Amino acid sequence: MNKTATIIKREFLSRIRKKSFLVMTILGPILMAAIIIIPVIVAQVSDSDYAVAIVDDSNFFYDRFQDTESTSFTPLQTSVDQAIDLMHDGRFDAVLHIPDVAFEAPSTLRLFSDKSINFNVKLLIENTLKHEFESLKLKAAGIDPEILRATETPINIQAFRIKDDGELITDYPEISMGLGFVGGFLIYIFIFLFGSQVLRGVLEEKTSRIVEIIVSSVKPFQLMMGKVIGVGLVGLTQFLIWVVLTFSIVAIFTLAAPDLFRFTPDEQVYISSTQILNAEEMRQQQEIIQQHDSLAGQLLEGLGAVNYPVMILSFIFFFLGGYLLYAAIFAAIGSAVDNEADTQQFMLPVTIPLILSLIMVNMVIQNPTGPVAFWMSMIPITSPVIMMARIPFGVPYSEVLLSAALLILGFIFTIWLSGRIYRTGILMYGKKVSYAELWKWIRHA
Amino acid sequence: MNTLLRAENITKEYANHRALSDVSIHVPEQSIFGLLGPNGAGKTTLIRIINQIIGPDKGVIYLGGEKLKPKHVQQIGYLPEERGLYKKMKVGEQAVYLAQLKGLKAADAKIILKKWFEKFDLMPWWNKKVEELSKGMAQKIQFIITVLHQPRLLIFDEPFSGFDPINVNLLKEEILKLRENGATIIFSTHNMGSVEELCDHIALINKSEKILEGTVNQIKKDHASRIYETELNNLKTPLHKLLDQRFSIIKEKTQNGLINARIKIVDNSSTNELLQTILPQAELISFREITPSMNDIFIKQVTGKFPIEQNSNGNNQ
Numbered sequence: 178m179n180k181t182a183t184i185i186k187r188e189f190l191s192r193i194r195k196k197s198f199l200v201m202t203i204l205g206p207i208l209m210a211a212i213i214i215i216p217v218i219v220a221q222v223s224d225s226d227y228a229v230a231i232v233d234d235s236n237f238f239y240d241r242f243q244d245t246e247s248t249s250f251t252p253l254q255t256s257v258d259q260a261i262d263l264m265h266d267g268r269f270d271a272v273l274h275i276p277d278v279a280f281e282a283p284s285t286l287r288l289f290s291d292k293s294i295n296f297n298v299k300l301l302i303e304n305t306l307k308h309e310f311e312s313l314k315l316k317a318a319g320i321d322p323e324i325l326r327a328t329e330t331p332i333n334i335q336a337f338r339i340k341d342d343g344e345l346i347t348d349y350p351e352i353s354m355g356l357g358f359v360g361g362f363l364i365y366i367f368i369f370l371f372g373s374q375v376l377r378g379v380l381e382e383k384t385s386r387i388v389e390i391i392v393s394s395v396k397p398f399q400l401m402m403g404k405v406i407g408v409g410l411v412g413l414t415q416f417l418i419w420v421v422l423t424f425s426i427v428a429i430f431t432l433a434a435p436d437l438f439r440f441t442p443d444e445q446v447y448i449s450s451t452q453i454l455n456a457e458e459m460r461q462q463q464e465i466i467q468q469h470d471s472l473a474g475q476l477l478e479g480l481g482a483v484n485y486p487v488m489i490l491s492f493i494f495f496f497l498g499g500y501l502l503y504a505a506i507f508a509a510i511g512s513a514v515d516n517e518a519d520t521q522q523f524m525l526p527v528t529i530p531l532i533l534s535l536i537m538v539n540m541v542i543q544n545p546t547g548p549v550a551f552w553m554s555m556i557p558i559t560s561p562v563i564m565m566a567r568i569p570f571g572v573p574y575s576e577v578l579l580s581a582a583l584l585i586l587g588f589i590f591t592i593w594l595s596g597r598i599y600r601t602g603i604l605m606y607g608k609k610v611s612y613a614e615l616w617k618w619i620r621h622a
Numbered sequence: 623m624n625t626l627l628r629a630e631n632i633t634k635e636y637a638n639h640r641a642l643s644d645v646s647i648h649v650p651e652q653s654i655f656g657l658l659g660p661n662g663a664g665k666t667t668l669i670r671i672i673n674q675i676i677g678p679d680k681g682v683i684y685l686g687g688e689k690l691k692p693k694h695v696q697q698i699g700y701l702p703e704e705r706g707l708y709k710k711m712k713v714g715e716q717a718v719y720l721a722q723l724k725g726l727k728a729a730d731a732k733i734i735l736k737k738w739f740e741k742f743d744l745m746p747w748w749n750k751k752v753e754e755l756s757k758g759m760a761q762k763i764q765f766i767i768t769v770l771h772q773p774r775l776l777i778f779d780e781p782f783s784g785f786d787p788i789n790v791n792l793l794k795e796e797i798l799k800l801r802e803n804g805a806t807i808i809f810s811t812h813n814m815g816s817v818e819e820l821c822d823h824i825a826l827i828n829k830s831e832k833i834l835e836g837t838v839n840q841i842k843k844d845h846a847s848r849i850y851e852t853e854l855n856n857l858k859t860p861l862h863k864l865l866d867q868r869f870s871i872i873k874e875k876t877q878n879g880l881i882n883a884r885i886k887i888v889d890n891s892s893t894n895e896l897l898q899t900i901l902p903q904a905e906l907i908s909f910r911e912i913t914p915s916m917n918d919i920f921i922k923q924v925t926g927k928f929p930i931e932q933n934s935n936g937n938n939q
Contacts, residue, residue, distance in 0.1 A: 180723055183722045183723060187719055385709055386702070386706030387705075389675070390706075393674075393675055393700040394695050394723035394725075396692070604670070617637045621637055
């Protein structure tokens with residue numbers, strides 16, 4: 178077998194057999210799937226039946242509270258103290274006290290509970306009272322609340338992007354921004370994670386002094402590239418397992434509990450000012466529900482409209498390109514120093530462009546076609562992170578190809594440069610290396 | 623005897639200094655060749671060039687008559703001075719891996735390795751991590767890794783440093799066996815004494831230059847001290863009066879009534895002539911030549927003086 182292949186195999190197998198790889202591989206998708214699934218579940222199951230007793234001294238709002246799926250309201254003709262006693266007996270979870278003066282002085286409203294008050298219930302009560310108070314005040318001012326409500330006009334523009342061939346595609350800038358951020362961030366994490374594994378691997382070979390035995394059998398360049406490629410394959414494997422597992426977990430949940438993902442509209446907190454819902458109000462309610470529905474629907478539609486193959490393929494390319502570029506430099510740093518502490522002086526200038534590109538991701542996803550986004554997605558040291566942040570917005574093929582070509586040239590250059598440092602560095606011990614010294618190695622190697 | 627390895631006019635310069643200047647050595651087949659010299663003389667650089675770890679600036683190396691090429695790494699086994707193993711990797715797996723890098727197939731490597739592991743009682747350690755091994759065991763494994771691909775040329779750089787005396791003897795025995803089986807061995811060391819008993823050829827390197835090369839016997843003959851230690855009883859005439867200008871007294875002392883002296887033959891006179899001068903005047907107890915050690919020869923090569931001569935008590939005539 179080819180010796181470089183033997184080295185790649187060892188680097189790959191020794192890492193994927195580690196417990197930490199297994200843990201990361203399993204935990205990663207669970208965490209990612211959890212980010213998607215848990216909020217949905219929490220939103221659905223957190224509201225258990227909650228009983229609220231109402232003591233209304235004004236006798237005006239008793240019947241204005243409507244039971245919801247998870248909250249029931251019971252008017253009581255008792256004193257507050259008696260109601261609280263009943264609550265202590267376990268018949269109610271909370272007691273709402275509306276004093277006589279509540280309308281004039283809303284700050285006198287009180288909600289008691291022997292447990293911590295459920296936030297959603299408090300919100301529901303507040304919203305209900307707010308509407309009631311507003312309606313009463315509007316009436317007192319001689320304005321018909323219905324007229325006011327008729328003037329409310331919900332606006333939700335559908336955005337389209339016209340492609341070069343004239344095709345209209347619905348645009349979801351929020352989703353593109355989210356994906357852009359996640360994509361750029363993942364590239365950053367992956368380059369750092371696996372780049373530093375290369376550095377530590379090279380350092381380990383140097384400090385354990387096995388390197389001289391190995392380079393008497395293979396060329397230093399073969400050893401360096403074997404390690405870089407082997408670790409890169411570990412990263413790629415981990416990424417692909419993550420993608421497959423994340424989609425599987427989400428798919429399993431969607432199949433097992435389809436109701437959770439049907440995006441039912443939020444519970445309506447709208448209570449009509451009058452008890453009888455006339456036709457006009459029914460229509461308005463309906464409209465609001467539809468609007469909610471279409472927002473949730475849009476989100477789902479938007480996520481569905483994402484071009485996952487393009488996202489995944491560009492991630493793989495820009496991860497590999499960026500990784501090769503940085504891993505080669507990390508290998509050179511590992512070869513030049515004697516211990517981990519000495520890596521600092523060389524790590525800083527290398528990591529600055531990476532960190533800078535992560536910081537700029539925020540700006541780039543807000544203006545993905547601006548000059549900053551364009552140039553940073555062309556320069557090889559920043560392009561992997563920045564281009565990945567731009568991809569979800571749709572980048573012209575010519576730009577992607579140019580960026581890709583520059584990235585390939587970039588990593589060929591750093592590999593060449595690092596190879597020269599590496600083959601001198603791995604045999605150099607007990608010498609604090611300066612930049613001037615590195616330059617000598619590059620020139621004389 | 624055929625020459626296995628020929629290094630011709632090797633020069634290597636680093637950014638700040640010259641490591642080798644115009645060094646040539648000839649290593650005969652099936653010999654044990656000592657590459658001697660003080661620290662920093664350029665031995666390791668020469669060895670790295672032979673191992674193709676670095677390239678020479680000038681000069682050529684031939685192995686078995688062929689110009690050295692990458693394929694030759696299979697025919698060379700190298701135990702570097704600074705040596706180690708992957709600490710977290712299992713012993714057997716690691717040995718197989720390193721053998722594969724030398725060009726062996728994994729299955730073949732395993733068969734050979736098992737023989738060696740059994741010989742050195744290392745089989746129970748096959749699946750242990752290197753960090754669990756004692757230093758002595760790790761060294762045995764490094765030795766096995768060096769020789770298991772049955773190379774024609776073995777290069778040991780300071781092989782005995784860090785080995786305990788028991789392992790040193792084991793190593794020496796194995797090295798002699800390897801030579802019997804046809805291998806050629808290069809020893810590099812700054813400790814001249816340690817390899818004197820093993821080597822039959824040597825080259826001395828000092829300050830990047832080769833200053834001496836040849837068989838140990840020839841070199842010793844060439845550097846014969848011509849100093850003789852003699853013990854005499856009942857000496858009738860003091861030595862300095864007895865001996866003429868053909869001889870010089872390096873050292874003379876009287877112990878328990880016996881005279882103990884080191885006498886150097888200055889011109890071409892034979893030992894018989896020296897004895898003929900002394901014998902009529904004294905009773906001879908003992909007479910032997912002081913042979914220089916490799917260390918003495920090295921110091922003489924570098925400084926121009928034998929240490930054994932410098933030990934004089936000022937009795938020179």
